[in-house]
Every structure is written in C-alpha cells, then in structure tokens.
Amino acid sequence: MAGPDPAIPSRTLPRDEGSPVTAPYLQAQGVEVAFGGLRALRDCSFTVDKGKITCLVGPNGAGKTTIFNVITGFLRPNDGHVSFQGRSLDGLRPQAIVAAGIARSFQNLRLFVDLSALDNVMVALPSQAGEEPVGALFRPLHVARAQRAQRERAREALAHVGLADKAGEYVRNLSYGEQKLLTIARLLATGAELLLLDEPASGLSAGALDGIMALLRRLQQEGKTLLVVEHNTRVVQQIADDVLFLHQGHLMAQGTPETIIADPALAEIYFGGAL
Ligand SMILES: Nc1ncnc2c1ncn2[C@@H]1O[C@H](COP(=O)(O)OP(=O)(O)OP(=O)(O)O)[C@@H](O)[C@H]1O
Numbered sequence: 001m002a003g004p005d006p007a008i009p010s011r012t013l014p015r016d017e018g019s020p021v022t023a024p025y026l027q028a029q030g031v032e033v034a035f036g037g038l039r040a041l042r043d044c045s046f047t048v049d050k051g052k053i054t055c056l057v058g059p060n061g062a063g064k065t066t067i068f069n070v071i072t073g074f075l076r077p078n079d080g081h082v083s084f085q086g087r088s089l090d091g092l093r094p095q096a097i098v099a100a101g102i103a104r105s106f107q108n109l110r111l112f113v114d115l116s117a118l119d120n121v122m123v124a125l126p127s128q129a130g131e132e133p134v135g136a137l138f139r140p141l142h143v144a145r146a147q148r149a150q151r152e153r154a155r156e157a158l159a160h161v162g163l164a165d166k167a168g169e170y171v172r173n174l175s176y177g178e179q180k181l182l183t184i185a186r187l188l189a190t191g192a193e194l195l196l197l198d199e200p201a202s203g204l205s206a207g208a209l210d211g212i213m214a215l216l217r218r219l220q221q222e223g224k225t226l227l228v229v230e231h232n233t234r235v236v237q238q239i240a241d242d243v244l245f246l247h248q249g250h251l252m253a254q255g256t257p258e259t260i261i262a263d264p265a266l267a268e269i270y271f272g273g274a275l
C-alpha cells in the first residue's frame, strides 16, 4: 500500500465538539459567492441526506457548479459554511476534501484525451507512490508494489463502470458515453463516499442515458451518497429521492421530484412557462 501523502492531511478536519450526533450529512449554510458585482450564490443553504440520490436543478447560471466548487474546495466563499458529517470543511484544499470522503466530477469532463483510460484514473488517485524521487531511489521495491496496488485500484474502478476492456484505450478513441463513465470511475477510485456529479447525463443518447441511470442507482445501493446536477426532468424523476431547486444562487425549494416538477411557479422559472 502507498504511505500517507504528506500533502493530504487526512486527520486535520476540525471536529465540532458541540455538534449533535444527528448533524446533517452534508450541510451548506448561508453560502455567498460574488464574482465582481455578480452574486452567484446568495444565502445558499441546504442539506443532503446520507444514502440518498439528491438532484440539484435550476436554470442555467443558477449557481449549481459554483456550489460544487465551494463544497469541494475549488472556490472560497465570501461568506457561509459547509460541513460534512458534522465537521467543518471551511478552508480545506481540494485534496483534503477528497481525503475527507467527497469527490466531484466536472461539467467539462477534464479528461486527458492522449492518455489511456487507465492512466486517466491513475492520475486522479490521491497518493501516487514514487512522487518523491529520493524515496523512489532508495525504496524501489516499495514503490513498485505501491504502483501495482494503485493500478489494481484503477482497474477495479474501470470494471465497476463497465470499462474493464477499455483500460488501454486512448480516451480520444472512447465514445462520449464511455468518457462520461470514465469520469465516474475516477471518482470511485478515490474511495470517496459522497459523489458530486456535474451533469453526468448531459449529451448522452437514450441508451447511454439508461446505462448511467442504472449505474447511479447501483452506486446508491452499494452505499454511496450522490448529489447530481441534472437538467433532464425524466432523469430527475427516475433517480432522485430528493430535489434541490436553485435559482439566482438561492435555494428556492427542496422536495420530492413529484412536488418540485408539479410546482407551476418553479416550472415557470425553469422553462419560462413552456410546460
Ligand atoms: N469564475 C467565474 N467568474 C465570473 N463569473 C462566474 C464564474 N463562474 C461562474 N460565474 C457566473 O456565476 C453564475 C453561476 O454560474 P454556475 O456555473 O454556477 O451556474 P450553473 O447553475 O452551473 O449553470 P449551468 O446550468 O449553465 O451549468 C453565472 O452567472 C456564471 O456566469
């Protein structure tokens, strides 16, 4: 096994001693983000329950990707807090948040198209043995063993999403649907228990869409919690236990897919009255 990566302080999460045992699994409280004069998130507050698939919906520019960036440490909010299992995530870097158990995918995939599928998973793993040249020089067997373990973990993640036979394939030769699956394999390889997926179903054919939905449900059955940005109402209806409706950076409503989709005021905001 690889030794602990000094760049990833896995035990530095400040424990909130006073918090009750029943602290929300994931909680955003009063999050504010401003880009110049634009308030991308305003007093944004919500909770996500452990074990559920929660869909985050809302019109373009509502702030969905921005709240993902805040939760995962890519963006420091101007105000507000995020906590995970009762522990504050404030000020933690992205690697520390992955070590705490939260991994995210990106709306624009961020894959290395000139690397193999396996290598794309390998680079996402939190600790790469042999990163320190001096250590690699003096402990070559240890490094080789650790690299084998990392490769095995990456292969398992590919198999998990049905890409076992594509491990050696260059990403540019994969279909768009396979590339989407690869982004999920990268998250699984980190071992994170809370997965944040930014539009995992966008741009997919009907067949690939069914495959992704089945995969997300399977991950839930295996114990993962999912927070999924999704525009497709059919997908939301089929996979969501809970829906968060974001509008102009603020949580407008939270409820079951049925109640959210049936709400005429929300449909007016989302579809401009097209429904
Ligand atoms: N780095 C940035 N600099 C300036 N403005 C930004 C930045 N990132 C996002 N914004 C703006 O913040 C607002 C929220 O953007 P965000 O990407 O979070 O929306 P979204 O809900 O993910 O939209 P979409 O459904 O189109 O992906 C938008 O008005 C966007 O233009």
Ligand SMILES: [Mg+2]
Pocket: 064, 065, 066, 107
């Ligand atoms: Mg977005």
